[in-house]
Amino acid sequence: MSIRSANKLKLAQISECLSSLKALWQVKAFECEVLPWQQAFPKLAKTVWQIDDADIETLDLEQQNLVNYLLPSLIEDLSSNSCFKWSEQELAALLTEGITASCIDNTNQSETSSHQPIDLQLTETELSHFSAHIKGRKWQQITQFAAHVPNDRLPIVEWCAGKGHLGRYLAKSRNLPVTSLEWQQNLCDQGHEFAQHWQLQQQFRCTDVFKLSENPLKAEQHAIALHACGDLHVRLIDLAVQSSTQAISFSPCCYHLIEAQQYQPLSDVAKQVGFTLSRHDLQLPLQQSVIANERQLTLRHQEVAWRLGFDSLQRAASGNKCYLPIPSIKRSQLSGRFVDFCHWAAVQKQVDITSVADIEHYLEIGKQRQRLTQRIDLVAHLFRRVLEQWLILDRMCFLEQHNYQVDVLEFCSNSITPRNSLIQAKKR
Numbered sequence: 001m002s003i004r005s006a007n008k009l010k011l012a013q014i015s016e017c018l019s020s021l022k023a024l025w026q027v028k029a030f031e032c033e034v035l036p037w038q039q040a041f042p043k044l045a046k047t048v049w050q051i052d053d054a055d056i057e058t059l060d061l062e063q064q065n066l067v068n069y070l071l072p073s074l075i076e077d078l079s080s081n082s083c084f085k086w087s088e089q090e091l092a093a094l095l096t097e098g099i100t101a102s103c104i105d106n107t108n109q110s111e112t113s114s115h116q117p118i119d120l121q122l123t124e125t126e127l128s129h130f131s132a133h134i135k136g137r138k139w140q141q142i143t144q145f146a147a148h149v150p151n152d153r154l155p156i157v158e159w160c161a162g163k164g165h166l167g168r169y170l171a172k173s174r175n176l177p178v179t180s181l182e183w184q185q186n187l188c189d190q191g192h193e194f195a196q197h198w199q200l201q202q203q204f205r206c207t208d209v210f211k212l213s214e215n216p217l218k219a220e221q222h223a224i225a226l227h228a229c230g231d232l233h234v235r236l237i238d239l240a241v242q243s244s245t246q247a248i249s250f251s252p253c254c255y256h257l258i259e260a261q262q263y264q265p266l267s268d269v270a271k272q273v274g275f276t277l278s279r280h281d282l283q284l285p286l287q288q289s290v291i292a293n294e295r296q297l298t299l300r301h302q303e304v305a306w307r308l309g310f311d312s313l314q315r316a317a318s319g320n321k322c323y324l325p326i327p328s329i330k331r332s333q334l335s336g337r338f339v340d341f342c343h344w345a346a347v348q349k350q351v352d353i354t355s356v357a358d359i360e361h362y363l364e365i366g367k368q369r370q371r372l373t374q375r376i377d378l379v380a381h382l383f384r385r386v387l388e389q390w391l392i393l394d395r396m397c398f399l400e401q402h403n404y405q406v407d408v409l410e411f412c413s414n415s416i417t418p419r420n421s422l423i424q425a426k427k428r
Helices: 003-020 042-050 053-061 063-078 088-096 124-130 136-147 165-174 185-197 231-243 294-318 331-335 338-349 361-401
Strands: 156-158 178-182 202-206 222-229 247-253 404-410 421-427
Touching: 003 088, 003 361, 042 063, 042 361, 053 063, 053 361, 063 088, 063 361, 088 361, 124 165, 136 165, 136 222, 156 165, 165 178, 165 185, 165 202, 165 222, 178 185, 185 202, 222 231, 231 247, 231 361, 247 361, 294 331, 294 338, 294 361, 331 338, 361 404, 361 421
Parallel strands: 156 178, 156 222, 178 202, 222 247
Antiparallel strands: 247 421, 404 421
C-alpha cells in the first residue's frame, strides 16, 4: 500500500473512531452540571469520580498514563456496543501514538528530512549576538526546526515571519536568499536591521497574506513556517498548491484560530466525515497540562470555582440556562471575597443579583462544578492527540491530492513545545 493510500485509510479510520465517541470529547465542560455521558458510560463515570482531586493534574500530564488509567473502564462500557469495532489494543495505540508513528514514509524519509544539525561556524560570542532577544525555548525551536528543513538550495520564503529569526538563521547557515513575509511593519523594520547587521540575503515584505493582489509564492521556492496559526498555515499550503511551490516545511499551531465558525476540511476524505468541528473542539489538541507550582495551581482552581459559582448564581437570578463567560480578571481579585467578585461580575455582564440573599452558597456550588469540569476535561483529553492526528492527516492528504510527497516528523521534544509536528511536502 502506498503512503498516500495509507494516510487516507488512517484518516478514515480515525474519523470513524472520533465520530463514534464524540460524546466524550465534543463537549463544553463549563456548560455542564453533571457528567454529560454518565448514562452511556457508567463504568467510566465511576472511575473518574474515584480519582482524588490532587491526582488529576499529574494524571493529565502524560498521555500514556491517562490512557492506561481510563481505557479499561471505557472498553468495559463499549463491550456491549456491537457497532464499535476497535479492540482495547487498537484504541490504546490510537490514543497514545504520535502522528509520526503512522504517517512517515520510511522509504523516502532520508530524502526528504535532514536530521543533521546545521553547523553555523560561528564563535560563541557571535552566536550569542545572533540569538539576541530570542528566548531560550524559542531559540531551541528555531534551531531544531531549521535542522530538519531539507537543504535543497531553493530560495526560501518565510511565512508569517515576525522579526524573521528563523529566516535569518537559515540565510546565515546556508547562504541562501530569504524573503520574509510579515504584516506588522515594526517587526519588518526590526528584522531588516538584524539582516543588515549580519549582511544577509534576507529581505522583508510587509504584507497581509489574506489580502494579496498576487500570489507571493513561486514554483522554485521552499516555503517555511514555524507555528503558523490556524488559517495562516492553511492559507500557506493553499497558495503553495496554486503556484506548485516545490517544497513546503511548516509546523501547524492553534487550529482554532479560524475565521469560519466551523472547521473547513481540506482533503476529499476529510470532507466525507460525519462530524463537524467547532472552534472550541479545535482547542482540544492544545489542552496539555503544564507543571505548575502549588500556588499557581491553587489560584487556577480558585478562579475556575469562582467563575462557575457566579455562573450558577446568575442562572438562579436571571433564569438563563447557558454558561455566561466573564472577562479576564486580575490575580489580585482572587485575594478578595467571593461576594465582591460576584458583584463585579454582575456589573460586567449587567445581571441583577440583588434578589439573591445567600451568595456564599454559590461558592460551594462553584467548587463542586470545578471538580466536575476537571473530570469532563480529563476524559476529553484522551482524544487530544488523536484529534491532532486527524487535523495533520487532513493537511497531508490535501497536499498528496495535489501531487506532493508528504512526511511528518517531530522536530523537537515535547518539553520544548507540544506543537512539535513538522509537515514536509515536496512536489513530485
